[in-house]
Amino acid sequence: MTSEALSFRFHHPSRLRRSVLTVPAINERALQKVTGLDCDAVIFDLEDSVAEDRKADARYKLLEFLRNSDLRHRECIIRINATETPHFREDMNLVLAASPDAVLLPKVEEPVTVQDVADSLGEHAAAEGLRIWAMIETPRGILNAAAIASSGRTSDSRLDAFVVGLNDLRKATGIPAAPGRTYLVPYLMQVLLAARAYGLDVIDSVSNDFRDLEALSAECAQGRAMGFDGKMLIHPAQIEPANLHFGPSEAAIAEARLVADAFADPAHAGLNVINIDGRMIERLHAEEAARLLAKVALITARKDKHP
Numbered sequence: 001m002t003s004e005a006l007s008f009r010f011h012h013p014s015r016l017r018r019s020v021l022t023v024p025a026i027n028e029r030a031l032q033k034v035t036g037l038d039c040d041a042v043i044f045d046l047e048d049s050v051a052e053d054r055k056a057d058a059r060y061k062l063l064e065f066l067r068n069s070d071l072r073h074r075e076c077i078i079r080i081n082a083t084e085t086p087h088f089r090e091d092m093n094l095v096l097a098a099s100p101d102a103v104l105l106p107k108v109e110e111p112v113t114v115q116d117v118a119d120s121l122g123e124h125a126a127a128e129g130l131r132i133w134a135m136i137e138t139p140r141g142i143l144n145a146a147a148i149a150s151s152g153r154t155s156d157s158r159l160d161a162f163v164v165g166l167n168d169l170r171k172a173t174g175i176p177a178a179p180g181r182t183y184l185v186p187y188l189m190q191v192l193l194a195a196r197a198y199g200l201d202v203i204d205s206v207s208n209d210f211r212d213l214e215a216l217s218a219e220c221a222q223g224r225a226m227g228f229d230g231k232m233l234i235h236p237a238q239i240e241p242a243n244l245h246f247g248p249s250e251a252a253i254a255e256a257r258l259v260a261d262a263f264a265d266p267a268h269a270g271l272n273v274i275n276i277d278g279r280m281i282e283r284l285h286a287e288e289a290a291r292l293l294a295k296v297a298l299i300t301a302r303k304d305k306h307p
């Protein structure tokens with residue numbers, strides 16, 4: 001892929017991923033709730049939230065639900081069981097039948113896993129347009145994050161986003177859960193940098209204590225400051241704080257409009273760098289501004305269509 005193509009992929013403005021809610025596919029009550037929630041994306045989980053002996057039941061319930069529901073503006077992702085499990089083939093059959101926007105692979109540790117799944121999707125016309133998301137949640141996954149992300153460079157790759165899984169990472173490393181995530185931040189940043197190097201979106205990990213919205217807000221603010229696109233969520237109460245923190249602030253929108261207007265001014269035609277109120281503003285800032293305003297347009301369009 002050329003650098004031009006990569007920069008086109010980078011931070012594609014066409015998708016909002018501030019709030020990525022996960023729902024156990026086995027939980028019919030929670031499934032029914034999803035259509036009324038204001039999250040940007042939904043991950044229907046067949047992996048860790050579904051007991052071993054209920055996987056088939058979960059697949060059945062999920063397919064029924066997806067066939068009979070209108071998810072409208074939400075991106076729809078199915079998290080399947082890992083390629084080496086006995087559930088993988090049946091999960092993939094469900095993915096082909098349900099045709100979600102993306103399939104989420106858990107515990108990815110090697111680029112070959114992504115490539116194998118992309119190859120297997122490539123054989124099926126029904127999978128056209130279907131993208132791949134990868135969970136990075138093990139020490140080997142973190143160490144290989146750049147190599148895994150770089151598998152998105154091949155023209156047939158469908159890799160689109162990373163999601164960090166800190167529960168599995170804490171289990172594997174022995175790092176306890178603590179406010180501020182001090183000893184996990186280096187790993188979060190490593191995954192973020194790997195994703196950005198290859199034009200992927202990147203979603204921060206879940207916050208387990210769904211009643212503590214203050215702690216969630218602090219974690220969202222931290223994730224946003226680190227550069228994440230959004231947060232994986234486990235409970236409806238977490239959606240609003242995530243939309244708020246990962247959405248553009250009023251101040252950021254005003255600044256973006258100022259920069260876009262300044263570069264649109266004929267007086268600045270042909271200039272790559274200008275002075276706005278004593279600050280150096282370059283064309284790259286105009287590109288950032290355009291991306292942010294495109295997101296604002298998406299948020300506004302959604303509010304208009306689904307108030």
Ligand SMILES: CC(C)(COP(=O)(O)OP(=O)(O)OC[C@H]1O[C@@H](n2cnc3c(N)ncnc32)[C@H](O)[C@@H]1OP(=O)(O)O)[C@@H](O)C(=O)NCCC(=O)NCCSC(=O)C[C@H](O)C(=O)O
Pocket residue numbers: 021022023024027029030031033034045048049137164165166167168169205206233234235236
């Ligand atoms: C954590 C929960 C089991 C809590 O559920 P519950 O006890 O039902 O909580 P509430 O009574 O507060 O629920 C209020 C109503 O909201 C609905 N609900 C709850 N969660 C969801 C949801 N995720 N999506 C949609 N609707 C939801 C309840 O049904 C209640 O509805 P009603 O009765 O009609 O009022 C539960 O929140 C849950 O299961 N969450 C998701 C868990 C999950 O998906 N886990 C796997 C992903 S986490 C992960 O991947 C970690 C990662 O891999 C890593 O390693 O870090």
Ligand SMILES: [Mg+2]
Pocket residue numbers: 048137165167168
């Ligand atoms: Mg996990």
